[in-house]
Amino acid sequence: MHRLSIAILVLLAWTSAAQAANDTKAHTVNVKVNEAAKMSLLNTAENLTITATEAGAPAPPVTSSVQWLRYTSIVEDALATRRSLTARITAGWPLPAGTRLDLACSDPTGNGTSDRGVCGTPQSAKQLTNASKSFIIDIGSCRTGTGPSEGSQLTYTFSVSSWNTIRSAGPHAVTVTFTLTEDY
DSSP states (O other): OHHHHHHHHHHHHHHHHHHHHTOOOOOOOOOOOOOEEEEEEOOOOOOOOOOOOSTTSOOOOEEEEEEEEEEEEEOSSTTTOOEEEEEEEEESOSOSTTEEEEEEEOOOBOTTGGGOBOOOEEOOOEEOOSSOEEEEEEEOSEEOOSSTTOBEEEEEEEEESOTTTOOOOOOOOOEEEEEEEEOO
């Protein structure tokens, strides 16, 4: 019986020690994700000049694809909220007589493309005017990258729209403004 009492005491002491070694505490960590709509451009000025190169032939369109637009988007509701990338001419409108300026945005490319999110769908090239037009639609939460040749490549095409109205013109600065809009 004495052995049984000792065994019970040892078992009770061991159980008390095991409970003290397993003490846990908890606290609350509050986390939040802010909605975001951020863009950046390389800020390289484009220089597009229409030049007649052959007698009797139309002046060829001039194209430049040196500019990249990068963006980060965090939407409020992944299923209901989408954004569009719009562009318009905000200074320098109208263009020189008889000309037009078109813009095309490529599908965003870059490093880490396996986890970019929903970067949207580029639309076909459109003529830029002083009215906003959508160039990339259905943008969800995404990132396009920040390095060289990452983001959406912008291709500008400056061309003759009317030989009846075209006139020579000196340098004409045009400001193209991009907006990342919420479509709901």
